[in-house]
Amino acid sequence: KDYDTNIQYHPGKANVVADALSKKSGIIAGIKVEKEIIRDLERLDIKLYVHGQHGYWASLRVKLDLISQIKEAQKEDSEIWTIVENLAEQT
Incomplete structure (x- = not known):
């Protein structure tokens, strides 16, 4: 139209x-x-x-990413350090 x-x-x-x-x-x-x-x-x-x-x-607030959190937790884990020390002694 x-x-x-x-x-x-x-x-x-x-x-x-x-x-x-x-x-x-x-x-x-x-x-x-x-x-x-x-x-x-x-x-x-x-x-x-x-x-x-x-x-x-x-x-x-800055939060750690997952990988950083795992690394920080591993530093404080005595069982992991025992394993690392045993492996170091074997070499």
Whole structure:
């Protein structure tokens, strides 16, 4: 179908409402992204505190990966050291 339309653009204050609405949707999208980031940080047990418009990290915990944890546990395992010493004596 053909429609008889007439689109008029009025520069200046006439478009203030449309501009404000388009900016508002962009701000809301930014807030949603920030909430997702904050949720991810909480899952990682990283604390973020916001005071006014400024935020700061309260703590950042770095956890060892699995291989490092195994190596650390082996250092403290007396049975492993007994085996290592026995092997060293045999050579």
